[in-house]
Amino acid sequence: MKRVVFRSKWLPYVLLAPQIAITLIFFFWPALRAIESSFFIEDAFGFAREFVAFENYARLFNDAGYLKSFRTTLVFGLGVTALAMSIALVLAVAANRVLQAALTYRTFIIWPYAVAPALAGVIWFFLMNPTLGIVAYWLDLAGYEWNHYQNGDQALLMVTIAAAWKQISYNFLFFLAGLQSIPKSMLEAAAIDRAGPWRRFWTITFPLLSPTTFFLLVINLVYAFFDTFSLIHATTQGGPADATSILVLRVYQTGFVGQDYGSSAAQSVILMGLVIALTVVQFRYVERRVNY
Amino acid sequence: MQTKTILAAALLGSTAITPALAQERAEVNFWHAMGGQLGERTDAFATEFNATQDACQVNSIYKGNYTETMTQAIAAFRAGEQPHIVQVFEVGTATMMSAADRGAVYPVHQLMEDQGIEFDEADYLPGVISYYSDTEGNLLSLPFNSSTPVMWVNLDLFEENGLEVPTTWDGVVEASRALKEAGVPAPFGMGWQSWTMIENFSAWHDLPIGTMQNGFAGLGTELTINNEHVVGHIERLAEMAEEGLFSYGGRRGDSRPQFVNGEAAMWINSSAYYGGFVADIQDFEFTQVQMPLDTSVADEPQNSIIGGATLWVLRGHEDDAEYACTAQFLDFLSGTEQQADWAQATGYVPITLAAAELMEERGFFEENPGTDVAITQLTLNEPTENSRGLRFGSFVQIRDVINEELEAVWSGDKTAQEALDAAVERGNDLLRRFEQSNS
Numbered sequence: 079m080k081r082v083v084f085r086s087k088w089l090p091y092v093l094l095a096p097q098i099a100i101t102l103i104f105f106f107w108p109a110l111r112a113i114e115s116s117f118f119i120e121d122a123f124g125f126a127r128e129f130v131a132f133e134n135y136a137r138l139f140n141d142a143g144y145l146k147s148f149r150t151t152l153v154f155g156l157g158v159t160a161l162a163m164s165i166a167l168v169l170a171v172a173a174n175r176v177l178q179a180a181l182t183y184r185t186f187i188i189w190p191y192a193v194a195p196a197l198a199g200v201i202w203f204f205l206m207n208p209t210l211g212i213v214a215y216w217l218d219l220a221g222y223e224w225n226h227y228q229n230g231d232q233a234l235l236m237v238t239i240a241a242a243w244k245q246i247s248y249n250f251l252f253f254l255a256g257l258q259s260i261p262k263s264m265l266e267a268a269a270i271d272r273a274g275p276w277r278r279f280w281t282i283t284f285p286l287l288s289p290t291t292f293f294l295l296v297i298n299l300v301y302a303f304f305d306t307f308s309l310i311h312a313t314t315q316g317g318p319a320d321a322t323s324i325l326v327l328r329v330y331q332t333g334f335v336g337q338d339y340g341s342s343a344a345q346s347v348i349l350m351g352l353v354i355a356l357t358v359v360q361f362r363y364v365e366r367r368v369n370y
Numbered sequence: 371m372q373t374k375t376i377l378a379a380a381l382l383g384s385t386a387i388t389p390a391l392a393q394e395r396a397e398v399n400f401w402h403a404m405g406g407q408l409g410e411r412t413d414a415f416a417t418e419f420n421a422t423q424d425a426c427q428v429n430s431i432y433k434g435n436y437t438e439t440m441t442q443a444i445a446a447f448r449a450g451e452q453p454h455i456v457q458v459f460e461v462g463t464a465t466m467m468s469a470a471d472r473g474a475v476y477p478v479h480q481l482m483e484d485q486g487i488e489f490d491e492a493d494y495l496p497g498v499i500s501y502y503s504d505t506e507g508n509l510l511s512l513p514f515n516s517s518t519p520v521m522w523v524n525l526d527l528f529e530e531n532g533l534e535v536p537t538t539w540d541g542v543v544e545a546s547r548a549l550k551e552a553g554v555p556a557p558f559g560m561g562w563q564s565w566t567m568i569e570n571f572s573a574w575h576d577l578p579i580g581t582m583q584n585g586f587a588g589l590g591t592e593l594t595i596n597n598e599h600v601v602g603h604i605e606r607l608a609e610m611a612e613e614g615l616f617s618y619g620g621r622r623g624d625s626r627p628q629f630v631n632g633e634a635a636m637w638i639n640s641s642a643y644y645g646g647f648v649a650d651i652q653d654f655e656f657t658q659v660q661m662p663l664d665t666s667v668a669d670e671p672q673n674s675i676i677g678g679a680t681l682w683v684l685r686g687h688e689d690d691a692e693y694a695c696t697a698q699f700l701d702f703l704s705g706t707e708q709q710a711d712w713a714q715a716t717g718y719v720p721i722t723l724a725a726a727e728l729m730e731e732r733g734f735f736e737e738n739p740g741t742d743v744a745i746t747q748l749t750l751n752e753p754t755e756n757s758r759g760l761r762f763g764s765f766v767q768i769r770d771v772i773n774e775e776l777e778a779v780w781s782g783d784k785t786a787q788e789a790l791d792a793a794v795e796r797g798n799d800l801l802r803r804f805e806q807s808n809s
Contacts, residue, residue: 119803119806119807120807121468121469121472121807121808122444122465122468122469123444123447123448123469123472123474124447124448125469125472125474126807128806128807143796207627208617208619209619209627209628209631209633210627210631225617225618227618227619227620227621227624227625228617228618228777228780228781229781230777230781315621316770317620317621317773317774317777318618318620318774318777318780318781319774319775319777319778319781319783320774331767331770332767334437334438334441335437335441335766335767335770336764336766336767336800337441337444337465337764338764338767338803338807340807341803
């Protein structure tokens with residue numbers, strides 16, 4: 079590889095400056111403000127603020143509802159990731175073998191990614207509406223009573239499906255690219271050694287896909303933890319009871335609905351810690367242990 | 371050459387602007403939360419007002435739903451960019467009140483007095499303004515869209531089965547059983563459960579919702595909704611749900627299709643569904659009746675309380691002419707014609723007695739039976755400390771707590787007593803936090 083050498087000392091900094099400015103203004107500054115606010119209690123209009131040290135955090139960890147949100151977020155995150163990745167993998171393997179009309183087939187699978195998360199949620203919400211929805215009607219015919227307004231598990235299942243459905247396309251693209259980069263010769267050699275398709279998949283394809291898989295694992299978790307806010311906000315709004323109230327939704331409810339900025343900031347800081355932890359895991363462990 | 375052209379153009383431009391400057395209108399920004407058809411009607415008020423005079427220019431701006439509008443107004447205030455008028459829903463009242471104490475809000479009665487506009491609280495429906503008045507009866511914000519819960523009834527289902535429309539809760543249970551037997555999937559339904567089944571159930575039976583006059587007397591208030599009567603009522607609903615007489619259809623107005631599709635024969639929710647129902651329901655006759663009475667709690671209904679929103683005036687604008695225009699615009703909105711037209715089209719209640727009379731004169735109530743129920747309910751009796759309304763801090767969040775706890779009852783996870791005890795405990799926690807940050 080050819081190494082680029084800058085003659086001028088300041089040029090690299092100038093070239094980096096816009097990106098650094100954006101990072102500082104839109105990431106570091108708000109993050110610092112959030113950390114600061116999390117130590118205060120403040121009225122909505124900002125007339126007075128009182129320093130309370132760690133009270134906002136202490137309250138959160140004594141709040142059974144907040145702790146339950148952790149569990150809900152975890153169940154939701156793992157559910158979305160498992161569902162979206164497994165279906166995407168099956169589709170990608172299938173698509174990789176399709177010879178005719180492959181492009182059309184792929185286009186249709188990628189399509190849902192263009193749907194905004196809130197819309198994806200609303201579509202599923204409508205399909206499963208206990209009064210109007212077609213899926214609820216089928217379930218009713220099958221003798222299963224569906225009412226996600228009342229049943230928390232059903233509501234959580236519904237938002238999990240909606241969130242996963244949208245993410246399948248993204249995962250599919252990466253899996254397909256990963257599959258296409260696996261050398262044909264290895265698979266052919268295995269086939270000559272009388273390894274069946276199933277065995278070939280688990281001993282050759284799947285291990286070779288592991289970098290993609292781990293990358294997607296982190297991306298999907300982050301997606302489920304954060305980007306699904308609009309989906310849940312547009313559909314269940316955390317209900318029924320608090321069955322679908324994931325952490326990021328609580329930040330919004332506390333800060334924007336409740337105007338309790340201190341607690342909302344404390345929750346953001348906790349979430350920020352979570353993302354940092356996930357990123358560290360990805361860089362330190364995952365990227366190293368994967369065989370390329 | 372080019373510079374000269376630009377200079378010339380600038381000069382020309384400035385002379386063109388000068389005459390406009392001479393009669394510049396004072397601008398008033400009005401942020402509201404009325405989307406769709408309601409939004410068009412709201413904007414039309416501003417357009418109409420602007421056409422009546424040439425001193426003021428009201429800019430009517432839609433800012434999203436109630437929560438979003440309020441949050442944006444607060445953020446704007448913190449940045450010194452606040453609108454003159456902002457529409458805030460009734461449960462945001464405590465937050466605005468507390469801002470009023472600190473000088474962020476220009477109380478409406480004072481604004482009218484300062485601007486020399488005749489204004490008398492006695493012209494307004496008592497059940498409407500009591501919600502937004504201070505303890506001395508001074509109006510703090512101008513009611514704009516107000517509704518109250520009523521019971522919507524599918525008359526065809528009652529007629530086909532030879533049933534009378536019930537006026538008591540015992541009657542509702544009985545009628546539901548008969549209708550269920552006749553094949554109606556879930557005869558009873560409701561929406562906005564905290565508002566209709568707890569807040570209004572309490573006011574209707576003259577029960578306190580919280581201590582200290584439902585919070586009107588101070589920030590130290592505590593919820594009392596785990597009393598035997600409310601618990602008894604929620605228990606009754608839970609039993610109805612178990613029997614299949616009531617199917618929970620979600621928060622806010624999410625259960626609307628139950629009534630529109632004829633799956634529910636009785637549906638308790640806002641009177642403001644009127645406009646939409648007229649447009650959407652063709653296959654059956656419907657009407658609104660008063661909320662049922664629990665005869666084991668009270669012999670006579672007290673009065674219902676409102677929902678909806680009011681217009682708050684924010685301080686911090688230098689130019690007094692802008693406040694003069696603000697006062698004129700609010701006066702215009704309370705006008706008899708404006709209020710009567712608005713109420714007839716939407717199902718919201720008219721806020722002045724004169725507007726209600728005008729609707730009567732026009733024969734609106736006679737032609738559309740049931741449309742006067744909301745007004746009757748609100749004016750049934752002089753409001754008491756229990757039925758004047760409520761003023762709790764963080765009440766938007768408390769309503770969510772109540773939603774959550776009630777949903778646990780409907781799904782059978784908690785008993786009514788357990789759920790309401792938990793709602794009171796969690797709600798009081800939020801009230802204490804509000805007290806801490808606002809005192």
